[in-house]
Amino acid sequence: MSISVLGGGAFGTALAIALAGQGPITLWARDPSDMETKRENTKRLPNCPFPDQMAVTGNLAQALSAQTILLALPMQKLRSFLRDHALDLNSKTLVACCKGVELATGAGPVQIITEEVPSAHAAILTGPSFAADIARGLPTALTLASQDEDIARRLQKQLTTPTLRLYRTTDTVGAELGGALKNIVAIACGTAMGAGMGESARAALMTRGYAEMQRMAAYRGADADTLAGLSGFGDLTLTCTSEGSRNYRLGLSLGRGETFDANTTVEGAATARAVAKVAKTAGLEMPITMAVAGLLDKSLDVNAAVNSLLNRPLKEE
Structure with missing residues (x-):
């Protein structure tokens, strides 16, 4: 099943690098030109070259065509992005990869996804992790939370790599608040x-x-x-x-x-x-x-x- 990561910051880039070892993956960034040329995120994650199976694009429509989308976007901009692209995200599996509480509402990322794209399968990926560790293949363990047990199991299998181990839970509120x-x-x-x-x-x-x-x-x-x-x-x-x-x-x-x-x-x-x-x-x-x-x-x-x-x-x- 196709996977895209939205967000060309350090964490989004690291996740794309790690998951590319499992199969083709697309990383969307607002300005990917430097990354496309150098095959590396020199500004946010230097010395971590991109695997061959990792595509980088500034074409949002291309990235949104994936069925599983990892949202490595700033927490305070998550709602506006989802609202602007809600039609393209209908029925997708959306995994929040940001940590925080929305300043205006006090809502967490899973709650925001559910409110803005009700048809989506919402989840959150969170836990103790530095982008450089993930990108370099150092052992890392994270929590994958979804209120739907079947979705949690599927994502756990889909997003686990030899060095990135995921533990699942249905307690999305606890996972949101911990992070x-x-x-x-x-x-x-x-x-x-x-x-x-x-x-x-x-x-x-x-x-x-x-x-x-x-x-x-x-x-x-x-x-x-x-x-x-x-x-x-x-x-x-x-x-x-x-x-x-x-x-x-x-x-x-x-x-x-x-x-x-x-x-x-x-x-x-x-x-x-x-x-x-x-x-x-x-x-x-x-x-x-x-x-x-x-x-x-x-x-x-x-x-x-x-x-x-x-x-x-x-x-x-």
């Missing part, structure tokens, strides 16, 4: 490390941040076991401990008082604002999320954010 909420905690951990607060502070933020993730997941009706898996705890571990994470690097810049590259997409920034809004409305206790949102909106500086966490009332764990 989104860990980015907020990664910003917090990066801020702590950038401000010189040390490894112990990072461990505390990861632990208490995970508690916030579970709190929001329970509120949204997700299965707690999903958050303990790859899409939650696994992704949290990776993004809170490595400068390969853009969210962690944003935190580092906040902690150091440095300017961050405005052209770098950091999904956790919009997600923090969206989740803070949901938590406030629902009355959920999410102090780390609130502190990160305050840092991003510049209503808090680093010292004020730290004090807001350290001066909270003492409580049982």
Whole structure:
């Protein structure tokens, strides 16, 4: 069955490279000229040459002709893309490969797909993964979630490679939230490390941040076991401990008082604002999320954010 990947960023390119080892695959990018010529994404994923079975195109109609389409698009642009191309996506299998919560609505990617293309078979692919690792064939394990068990089984078989192992679940809400909420905690951990607060502070933020993730997941009706898996705890571990994470690097810049590259997409920034809004409305206790949102909106500086966490009332764990 034909597969296309939409999105010429690092992650979309990496997925296309990995899946091309299983058969022909098409990568769509808005401006593919450099990739077509050099057979490599020199800007986003250098030193990872494209396999022979990987086609690159700027022709969206060609890419949309596939039956299985991986959506490696920025989270905040997902809805508008689906709305603009809903007719071409009818009855397709659409796999979200972005992590986050929509700023305007608080919705996750599977919910957005379901709302904009009701006839589509919606799924999400998420978990602890850096694009360079996937592209270079380093062992990686991800979560594949679809509410339809048959679709989940088919996609698991279709998208698994010798070095990319997929575990399936029907808990799409849990998978969505794990991939989104860990980015907020990664910003917090990066801020702590950038401000010189040390490894112990990072461990505390990861632990208490995970508690916030579970709190929001329970509120949204997700299965707690999903958050303990790859899409939650696994992704949290990776993004809170490595400068390969853009969210962690944003935190580092906040902690150091440095300017961050405005052209770098950091999904956790919009997600923090969206989740803070949901938590406030629902009355959920999410102090780390609130502190990160305050840092991003510049209503808090680093010292004020730290004090807001350290001066909270003492409580049982």
